[in-house]
Amino acid sequence: xxxxxxxxxxxxxxxxxxxxxxxxxxxxxxxxxxxxxxxxxxxxxxxxxxxxxxxxxxxxxxxxxxxxxxxxxxxxxxxxxxxxxxxxxxxxxxxxxxxxxxxxxxxxxxxxxxxxxxxxxxxxxxxxxxxxxxxxxxxxxxxxxxxxxxxxxxxxxxxxxxxxxxxxxxxxxxxxxxxxxxxxxxxxxxxxxxxxxxxxxxxxxxxxxxxxxxxxxxxxxxxxxxxxxxxxxxxxxxxxxxx
Amino acid sequence: xxxxxxxxxxxxxxxxxxxxxxxxxxxxxxxxxxxxxxxxxxxxxxxxxxxxxxxxxxxxxxxxxxxxxxxxxxxxxxxxxxxxxxxxxxxxxxxxxxxxxxxxxxxxxxxxxxxxxxxxxxxxxxxxxxxxxxxxxxxxxxxxxxxxxxxxxxxxxxxxxxxxxxxxxxxxxxxxxxxxxxxxxxxxxxxxxxxxxxxxxxxxxxxxxxxxxxxxxxxxxxxxxxxxxxxxxxxxxxxxxxx
DNA sequence: CCAGATCACTGGTCCAACCAGTAGACCAGA
DNA sequence: TCTGGTCTACTGGTTGGACCAGTGATCTGG
Numbered sequence: 001x002x003x004x005x006x007x008x009x010x011x012x013x014x015x016x017x018x019x020x021x022x023x024x025x026x027x028x029x030x031x032x033x034x035x036x037x038x039x040x041x042x043x044x045x046x047x048x049x050x051x052x053x054x055x056x057x058x059x060x061x062x063x064x065x066x067x068x069x070x071x072x073x074x075x076x077x078x079x080x081x082x083x084x085x086x087x088x089x090x091x092x093x094x095x096x097x098x099x100x101x102x103x104x105x106x107x108x109x110x111x112x113x114x115x116x117x118x119x120x121x122x123x124x125x126x127x128x129x130x131x132x133x134x135x136x137x138x139x140x141x142x143x144x145x146x147x148x149x150x151x152x153x154x155x156x157x158x159x160x161x162x163x164x165x166x167x168x169x170x171x172x173x174x175x176x177x178x179x180x181x182x183x184x185x186x187x188x189x190x191x192x193x194x195x196x197x198x199x200x201x202x203x204x205x206x207x208x209x210x211x212x213x214x215x216x217x218x219x220x221x222x223x224x225x226x227x228x229x230x231x232x233x234x235x236x237x238x239x240x241x242x243x
Numbered sequence: 244x245x246x247x248x249x250x251x252x253x254x255x256x257x258x259x260x261x262x263x264x265x266x267x268x269x270x271x272x273x274x275x276x277x278x279x280x281x282x283x284x285x286x287x288x289x290x291x292x293x294x295x296x297x298x299x300x301x302x303x304x305x306x307x308x309x310x311x312x313x314x315x316x317x318x319x320x321x322x323x324x325x326x327x328x329x330x331x332x333x334x335x336x337x338x339x340x341x342x343x344x345x346x347x348x349x350x351x352x353x354x355x356x357x358x359x360x361x362x363x364x365x366x367x368x369x370x371x372x373x374x375x376x377x378x379x380x381x382x383x384x385x386x387x388x389x390x391x392x393x394x395x396x397x398x399x400x401x402x403x404x405x406x407x408x409x410x411x412x413x414x415x416x417x418x419x420x421x422x423x424x425x426x427x428x429x430x431x432x433x434x435x436x437x438x439x440x441x442x443x444x445x446x447x448x449x450x451x452x453x454x455x456x457x458x459x460x461x462x463x464x465x466x467x468x469x470x471x472x473x474x475x476x477x478x479x480x481x482x483x484x485x486x
Numbered sequence: 487c488c489a490g491a492t493c494a495c496t497g498g499t500c501c502a503a504c505c506a507g508t509a510g511a512c513c514a515g516a
Numbered sequence: 517t518c519t520g521g522t523c524t525a526c527t528g529g530t531t532g533g534a535c536c537a538g539t540g541a542t543c544t545g546g
Contacts, residue, residue: 011507013314013529015302039496050531052295055497059258059299063306065330065421071256071497072538081414082405085422087308087328089415106415113360117352162325171324172332172349172426176419178308179328183415254538256498282527293500298528314528315507 018057033079089183105235112228119224121168123217131213157199194234261300276322332426348478355471362467364411366460374456437477
């Protein structure tokens, strides 16, 4: 009993629900890009909620670049493929349209591309203080008794990459990494399974840290690629088996 | 007179204004991550607006992962460096904290990393129909009389990359590209200036298209890197001169 | 045929009230 | 002493209804 993990009770507000339904309709293609959304008053009636709740939902859609609102005119649906930001990735899982396996592959491919360059840049730009805290990272983990389980290792591994990306001095990488990590966390089981090889390879992680702290750009990039490539291949295999 | 380009009149709504002020305070570090925002009623009074306007602004902040709202509890400020998505990049310019030059460098570095891989993937995965429309791209441009000006070339160049990224079959790249392009468009002059070398190099663009349509992954990646690297170097030089 | 007023729509803002969840203070009973 | 309940003063969530402010189609007079 004490081992059972309870999930937080999902408590969606009315405007959350409205947001999700509209988002799914847009991302799922039920409403075409360029089409006009019904008026707020009409939507409010259809959803059976107050107009204010609809407005809050539409504000979120606007922020996510899924719709374009114009005072006096209609609210038009945008083409999310050419307008939405990377954050939408995490929300894509709910509404189909893109197969889960392909979404995972996209994420890990991008993780590879960014990770390799971030590792190289980190090796080039890391400050001595940041290098110090990075150096202490794997040490702690590898000396732990009893040996940490996979979930714990996964968390530590994420933290490692967060440090590397932060050390790269590239704010775009950092923000993109946030979106990617979050997208992967939407499918925790699959993500953990696919990433097991790299998560448990503490030796490679150690090598990576050494390369970065010793400002060896080429080595950092090489080890990073070696590490991240595995998940890309695993995801590619996953896509193939499902086709 | 007919040459003068007028900018659209900025027409910020009340909740837009509230959003911007709160966002700038958070991104600018005026309010610390983990701190609580004042209550909606208090904020409404401080801003001199209705509570609904504040709520709509907070919804957008929540969507952008800048705050975390909990019913009954306080609205807490998140650390945008570890929570916000790539879309924030475009909004970062307004509030300082990150130097413009470094932001540009971040963007073009990421553009390079993603572009090279997207080109390679496009060469691997492009469909014959997509290859056809891609092939017709530069042709049109290089035969134009009179020669198109820089702005036009820039638009065509963006379109080219959009096609390539779409052809890569990687939805994450596509969404990330949206955010990057938008971020660059916030500083149109600087972006156009820095990207002039690659925009005007129609020969390289042609090579890239040929490589992709003929499924030559290595060549596609090579030409893409050659093309995109220039802007990274220009941006790096810009950062240096400003330090 | 066309400029210009009209008007029915759209979203934007406000007020005021009440519902719902939280968290700390407080007060039993074990 | 500690546990659990209850009370209470907050927090955000939701509602209704009114009115302001742009937009765009339509109608109208020249």
